[in-house]
Amino acid sequence: MSSQFRTNLTRTALGAAGAAALGIGYASGIERNAFALREVTMPVLAPGSSSLRVLHLSDLHMMPNQRLKQNWLRELEGLDPDLVVNTGDNLSHQRSVPAVVQALGDLLARPGLFVFGSNDYFAPKPKNPLSYIFNKDKRITGDPLPWGDLRAAFTERGWLDMTHVRRELEVAGIRIAAAGVDDPHLKRDRYDTVAGTPNPVAQLKLGLTHSPEPRVLDRFADDGYDLVLAGHTHGGQLCLPFYGALVTNCQIDRSRVKGPSKWGAHTQLHVSAGIGTSPWAPARFCCRPEATLLTLVPATRREPEHVSAHSSAESPASVLRN
Structure with a gap:
């Protein structure tokens, strides 16, 4: 040589x-x-309905000292959403509950729905990231987290726990029939407890789950839900340019790892890329942390193939428009 x-x-x-x-x-x-707000318009309401602005939050993975994240979350109140939906994984530390509550601030005074994820129940632990590829079924959980305190804080302020319950509510003149399940990632989901056709009079049939596992999405679709909201995937978290996510950390395909898509003939799915990361994997690449402002509008009689697109613009919350 x-x-x-x-x-x-x-x-x-x-x-x-x-x-x-x-x-x-x-x-x-x-x-x-580099927190961002994604804006998406989804045609899922009954014909003749007015629009509904839904702020979808997921995967905060809050640590007590994460001031940048907490300050950014406080700004979201300025979006003036009609409804807030939180699809879990709020905590990453035993002392994170006050930080989550203070960061959400006035959003807790708005109508809200929530389900929990694995990192509301158990603290994250260090793990080999390749396990998501080669050993997808293995679950590693840490010490118990104070999810009961978080639930009490949410419900005392008026948010509704959707874990294995069906509820009907009216928000901004829209009648909503909602149902949720516990985290499928931990196999805590018991869909049979909420199974059945939602009230056909409702202008929005809304399903909630933390992990978008196909077995749960299929049940929501079969029962006739218009929209299912989920999180858990972190949008892949570490993505490659022109390729996207390497893994989804669940059984959905990579094309659905974040954002809107169709599930079945008539159900729309929105998967949040999430706002945080595990403290043991504090990195994102080609996948900014984000919340989503969904503008729900009436569906047309001809089923749309995809949601509408918007151009990019900046705002105090750094907007990504889908």
């Missing part, structure tokens, strides 16, 4: 190591705190 070849090989290795270090630094130090 010539000395010039060894020199070139060394330079290439150093360059690759430097690029990797820059990528890790960007993913952990910049993008995971």
Whole structure:
């Protein structure tokens, strides 16, 4: 091997190591705190209904000292949503409940629905990220978290716990028939407790689940729900340009890892890319942390193939428009 070849090989290795270090630094130090708001319009309401603005939050994974995240969440009240839906994984620490409640602030005074995820019940633990690819069925959970305190804080302020219950409510003149299940990622879902056709008079039939597992989505679709909201995937969290998510951390395909899609003939699905990360994997790449403002509008008689698109614009919450 010539000395010039060894020199070139060394330079290439150093360059690759430097690029990797820059990528890790960007993913952990910049993008995971580059919070964004995605705006999506979805035609799911009964014909003749007025529109409904729904703020979809998921996967806060809050630590007590995460001030940037907490301050950004407080700004979302300025969006003036009609309804807030939280699809779980709010906690990452035993002392996170006050931080979550304070960060949500005045949003807790608005109509709200919630279900919990695995990281409301149990603290995250360090794990090999390749386990999501090669050992998808293995579940590693940490110490119990104070989910009961969080539930009490939410319900005392008027939000409705949708865990294995069906409820009807009216928000901004829209009659909603809603149902939810406990976290399918931990196999805590018991869909039979909420099974059945929702009230056909309702202008919106809404399903809630933390992890968008197909077995649960199929049941919601079979029962005739218009829209199902979920989280859990983090949008893939570490994605590649022009390829997207490497994994979904559940059984849905990569094309549905975040944002809106159809599930079955008549049901729309929205999966939130989430706002946080596990403290043991504090990085995002090509997948900014986000909340979503859904504008629900009446569906036309001809079933749309996809949701409408909007151009990009910046706001105090840094908007991504789908």
